Amino acid sequence: MRPLTLIIATPLHIAVQDDAVASLRAEDASGGFGILPGHADFLTVMDAGVLRWRGAGGSWRFAALRGAVLTVTDGQRVDIACREAILGEDLAGLQARVAATRAEQADAGRRARAQDAHLHARAIRRLMRQLAGGGDTLGLLNEAEP
Numbered sequence: 001m002r003p004l005t006l007i008i009a010t011p012l013h014i015a016v017q018d019d020a021v022a023s024l025r026a027e028d029a030s031g032g033f034g035i036l037p038g039h040a041d042f043l044t045v046m047d048a049g050v051l052r053w054r055g056a057g058g059s060w061r062f063a064a065l066r067g068a069v070l071t072v073t074d075g076q077r078v079d080i081a082c083r084e085a086i087l088g089e090d091l092a093g094l095q096a097r098v099a100a101t102r103a104e105q106a107d108a109g110r111r112a113r114a115q116d117a118h119l120h121a122r123a124i125r126r127l128m129r130q131l132a133g134g135g136d137t138l139g140l141l142n143e144a145e146p
Contacts, residue, residue: 001037001038002037002076003019003020003021003022003037003056003076004021004022004023004024004035004036004037004076004077004078005017005018005019005021005076005077005078006018006021006024006053006078006080007077007078007079007080008051008063008065008080008082008085009079009080009081009082010081010082010083010084010085011083015063015085015087016063016085016087018053018055018061020055020056021053021054021055021056021078022036022037022053022054022055022056022058023035023036023053023054024051024052024053024054024078025051025052025053026046026049026050026051026052026070027046027049027050028044028045028046028047028049028070029045029047030044035072035078037075037076038075038076039072039075040072040075041071041072041073041074041075042070042071042072043069043070043071043072044069044070045068045069045070046065046067046068046069046070046082047066047067048064048065048066048067049064049065050062050063050064050065050091050094051063051065051068051080052091059089061087061088061089062087062088062089062090062091062094063085063086063087063088063094064085064086064088064094064097065080065082065084065085066082066083066084066085067082067083067084068080068081068082068083069081069082086101
């Protein structure tokens with residue numbers, strides 16, 4: 001039987017395109033499942049988890065997925081559309097990359113919130129100066145009378 005074709009796509013790029021997949025394992029809300037060539041058409045939603053697949057050479061590859069939709073078509077094609085995919089050759093290395101990515105995203109979120117708070121405070125201070133000086137904060141006094 002012909003091997004599976006696996007495509008993992010994020011909104012920004014194709015993370016994986018492998019035409020020689022012997023089998024794959026994943027997990028959705030109902031539990032773990034496996035897919036072999038010839039599998040019936042299938043559709044499932046995966047919140048977050050690890051997908052693993054075995055290539056023609058027999059070695060396992062891994063992908064940590066977030067917010068994925070997995071479809072099997074014609075028993076030979078597996079398409080996964082996801083928000084984010086982090087790839088790895090071994091599970092321990094993948095876990096380390098996922099942890100590093102989460103820490104980086106959390107840090108970026110903290111920086112963005114701090115910048116938002118700074119801009120908000122700056123806008124409030126400017127508005128308070130305008131009000132204290134009797135300024136026209138709405139720009140109504142500059143309009144020409146009809």
